[in-house]
Amino acid sequence: MSEMYHIPVLLHQCIDGLNINPQGVYVDVTFGGGGHSRAILEKLGPKGRLVVFDQDEDAWANRLDDKRVVFVRHNFRYLYHFLKYLDLMPVDGILADLGVSSHHFDVAERGFSFRFDGALDMRMNRNMKLTAADVLNNYAEAQLAELFKFYGEVTSARRLAAQIVKSREAHLFATTGDLKEIAGLFAPKRDAARFLSQVFQALRIEVNGEMDALREMLQKTVEVLRPRGRLVIMSYHSLEDRMVKNFMRTGDVTKAQAETNIYGHAEVPFKVITRKLIVPSEQEINGNPRARSARLRIAERW
Template structure:
C-alpha cells in the first residue's frame, strides 16, 4: 500500500488523507488485471484511493466510473476527465451505466467497508466513541435513521436484526430491554442508547456495542440487499475476461460473495430440467481462498484486520 501511495502526486493524495485509507490496495489492483484502455467501475469511491490507483494503470482512452451514495465523497474527486462520478448506491450500477451508454465493463471493484471518514465524523452516528444522533445513513437523502429503527421495530424484528446482522450473543434479551426502555426514555443519541441498555451488556462493552452498531448500520442502509443486487448484475456487465474484485469486512458479506462467485446466481430454481444440476457459472473464481491483509498493513491500519478480498472473472464462454 505504501509503495502505491508514493507513486501518487501530492495533490491527488491530499483529499484522501484523513478520509479513508484504501484497504488491500496492491492486491485489488493486481486482482483487476487492468487493461490500459479499459472501462472500470469503483463502486465505493470514498476517499478515492482505489480509484487513483486504477487511473494510474489507464491510458488516455481508459475510463473510470466512480459510484458513491455519500455526497461527501464528491470532494475527493481528482481533476481527471477520465472519471465520471455517479452519486448513487451501487445497487443501481447497471441502470446508471446505461445512462452513460455503457453496457459492458472490464472490471468492477467494491470495498464494502465503512469509510474512516464516516466513522470519525461524530455527527454521522456510526461510531460508539462519540455522543451524537443515532443516524448511520450513508446516503443522507434517505429518511430512515438508526434511531427510527430503535423506535419502530417490534421486539421480534429487533431480535432478528441483532442476531443476524450483529451476531449479538444476547440479542433476544437486548431486543426486549430496548422495547421496554424506549417507553421510558428517548433512544435518539449514542449515549442515551448506551445508558438505556447498560444492564444487559455482555463481555467487553466496546466490542459488544460495535456488534450492535454493525447490526443497526446494516439495517439502516440495507447493506446485504444492496450487495446481492450488485452481485447479480456482475455477470451481465463484465466483458469476457473482465474481473470483479470485492472486499468484505464481516462474514455475512463474505459468504454472499463467496457463494455467488462460485454459483453465478442466488437462485435455486435454475436447475437443469434434464440432469437436475445447476447450469455452469458464468464466473471463474480466481481466489480459491480470500486474500487477507499482511502484517504490515494490519499494523498501519487496524481497520483492515477483518478485510477479505475475493476475485472472479467472466468466463470467455459458458
C-alpha cells in the same frame, strides 16, 4: 480531505486483481476517499474510463479532476442502470470495498461509532428518511431481535431488543450514548467493544439496506462485465463475505453449491481466481486496524 478520509485496504492486491487493461473501462462502486480509484487511474491510458459510485455527499468532496472519470452520486445497486445510461457496457472490471470508511467512524454526528456521542443517524445517504433512531424507537421487539441476530450476530439479541422496547417507553433513543448505555448492559466485560460494534453494525446494515443493495449489485455484474472481466470484492463481516463467496462460486448469493446440467457440469458465470482468501498482513493491520477483518475475493467472468 481525501488523505484523512479513508486508508485503502489491500490496495495493491485489489489493483492486481483487476488485471487492468490501459484502454479498458473500470468501475469503483465504493469511491469513498478515492484511494482505489486513484490507483486504477494510474494504470489507465488516455482512452481508459473509470466510473465511480458513492451515495454519500461527503465523498463528492474527494472527486477526481480527470476527464476519464464519471462520478455517479447514487447507491451501487443501480450499477446496471447508470452504466447502460452512460453507454459504457460491457466493462472490464468492477471493484467494491464494502467496508465503512474511516471518515464515517470518525465523524460523531454521523452516528456510526459508539466512540463518540452523536445523533443516532447512520445514513450513508442523508437524503433517506430512515435513521437508526427511527429503527430503535419504532420497530417491534421481534423485528429488533431479528436484525440484531442476523445482521450483527449478537448473542443476546432477544434480551437486548426487549430492553430497548422497555427503555424507549420512558425515553426515546436520540444519541449513540443512549444506545451504548442500554447495549452496554449486555456486553461481556472482556470484549465489550466487539459486542457494541456488532450492535451498531446491525443497525447500520438495516438503515442502509446494505444486504439488499449488495445482492442487487452482484446480480447485475453478470450482465455488466465482459468475458474475462474481473470482479474484485473486499468484505469485512461474515454476512457480506458469505454472499460474495456464494455468488462467485455459483452465481447465486444464497447457494453454496452450483447447480449442474444433465451432464453433471456446473453452469456458473464466474471462474474464482482466489482459491485462497486474501487477507492483510500483520504489518498492514498494525498500520491500519480497520484492515483486520478485511477479506478479498476475486473472480473472472467466463
